[in-house]
Amino acid sequence: MEYKYARRISSIKASEIRELLKLTEKPEVISFAGGLPAPELFPIEEIKAANNYVLEHNGGQALQYSTTEGYQPLRKWIAERMNSQLGTSFCDENIMITHGSQQALDLSGKVFLDEGDAVLCESPTYLAAISAFKSYGCKFVEVETDGEGMIISELEKALKAFPASKIIYIIPNFQNPTGRTWSLERRQQVADISAKYNVIVIEDNPYGELRYEGDFLTSVKSFDRTGNIVCTGTFSKIFCPGYRIGWIAGDKDVIQKYVLVKQGVDLQCNTIAQMVIAAYLEKYDIDAHINKIREVYRRRRDVAIDAISRYFPPDTKYTKPEGGLFLWVELNDRINTVKLLERCLEHDVAFVPGNSFFPNTNKSNTLRINFSNTQEGKIADGIARIGNVLKEFK
Numbered sequence: 001m002e003y004k005y006a007r008r009i010s011s012i013k014a015s016e017i018r019e020l021l022k023l024t025e026k027p028e029v030i031s032f033a034g035g036l037p038a039p040e041l042f043p044i045e046e047i048k049a050a051n052n053y054v055l056e057h058n059g060g061q062a063l064q065y066s067t068t069e070g071y072q073p074l075r076k077w078i079a080e081r082m083n084s085q086l087g088t089s090f091c092d093e094n095i096m097i098t099h100g101s102q103q104a105l106d107l108s109g110k111v112f113l114d115e116g117d118a119v120l121c122e123s124p125t126y127l128a129a130i131s132a133f134k135s136y137g138c139k140f141v142e143v144e145t146d147g148e149g150m151i152i153s154e155l156e157k158a159l160k161a162f163p164a165s166k167i168i169y170i171i172p173n174f175q176n177p178t179g180r181t182w183s184l185e186r187r188q189q190v191a192d193i194s195a196k197y198n199v200i201v202i203e204d205n206p207y208g209e210l211r212y213e214g215d216f217l218t219s220v221k222s223f224d225r226t227g228n229i230v231c232t233g234t235f236s237k238i239f240c241p242g243y244r245i246g247w248i249a250g251d252k253d254v255i256q257k258y259v260l261v262k263q264g265v266d267l268q269c270n271t272i273a274q275m276v277i278a279a280y281l282e283k284y285d286i287d288a289h290i291n292k293i294r295e296v297y298r299r300r301r302d303v304a305i306d307a308i309s310r311y312f313p314p315d316t317k318y319t320k321p322e323g324g325l326f327l328w329v330e331l332n333d334r335i336n337t338v339k340l341l342e343r344c345l346e347h348d349v350a351f352v353p354g355n356s357f358f359p360n361t362n363k364s365n366t367l368r369i370n371f372s373n374t375q376e377g378k379i380a381d382g383i384a385r386i387g388n389v390l391k392e393f394k
């Protein structure tokens with residue numbers, strides 16, 4: 001049967017790497033591949049109690065349809081949290097609840113992108129943001145990025161070269177996949193550039209609260225003078241991803257457009273999930289919970305970095321992220337990390353080869369390590385296995 005698919009589907013390819021990574025589901029595999037939080041840290045007992053509380057006190061409302069914007073007390077909590085941590089000045093009307101921040105990225109494509117528009121992104125960038133934007137027929141312009149964020153002269157060059165640039169997509173805190181964090185100066189500069197060229201910035205911040213050392217930095221949005229910057233956030237990494245609750249935050253006019261498109265997508269987010277999260281936030285101390293997560297992930301990060309320094313070849317370069325879930329490894333140019341992964345899977349260890357994170361270019365000697373979802377005791381063993389396989393690649 002020859003199906004008459006929409007044109008957009010032809011730009012969405014099955015990933016060879018995803019097929020390979022299916023093998024990591026075997027329990028004996030030490031996987032540094034996914035971006036998963038540690039399930040042993042989910043506050044299951046508290047969620048059970050919050051869930052019972054919501055059903056007992058407000059079951060009818062919790063199981064009913066609700067507004068597209070989302071549950072008001074939750075939106076208010078998010079606005080206040082962002083204001084206190086990120087230097088924004090939001091209220092509940094600036095927030096719309098989404099199914100994960102992933103949905104906020106997809107809706108951003110719907111709101112802003114026409115076919116042929118350009119999305120300017122860090123190089124490398126978050127794989128599923130590439131997929132989300134790509135389905136709207138955009139092209140990508142990778143902007144050279146160093147330890148402080150996008151190189152602003154390169155960003156400006158790209159904006160001049162591509163007048164159809166609509167979105168600058170950035171992850172300023174503990175970026176996926178590199179773990180890098182933008183300096184305050186670059187945050188201010190990108191806000192200035194977005195005003196000068198009238199381009200939207202999507203500031204994606206799933207990991208900002210997971211800082212293990214150093215000072216918290218205010219957001220790019222805090223430097224916004226024109227209303228061009230929208231922020232995405234999520235409960236996935238500080239609470240749990242299973243409820244799929246995230247948000248988009250921005251000026252009211254822009255959020256109204258997101259509300260319009262979300263109505264056509266799914267009407268609203270899961271009502272009970274929003275109410276259970278709001279009840280949890282009211283009854284329990286989420287800061288204490290986040291501190292617990294930080295402590296565990298910081299130790300896992302330290303073990304991973306130490307093991308890489310011991311077991312990987314001396315010419316290996318790697319990031320030392322101050323937070324988040326990932327670190328980024330650059331091996332000798334001769335090494336192809338897809339081939340390396342194939343061999344590593346035979347030794348029951350996995351990671352994601354770096355080339356998936358570049359929409360146009362390819363750096364086949366890079367890889368991403370997730371350290372949050374492997375028990376401390378297994379991290380060194382897993383990294384040592386990769387190190388051993390690397391000896392064959394001399």
Ligand code: PMP
Pocket residue numbers: 035099100101102103126171176204206233234235236241245246
């Ligand atoms: N943005 C980035 C940079 C991510 O790494 C992720 C999750 N891995 C997301 C957005 C989406 O997360 P969620 O939909 O669970 O909020």
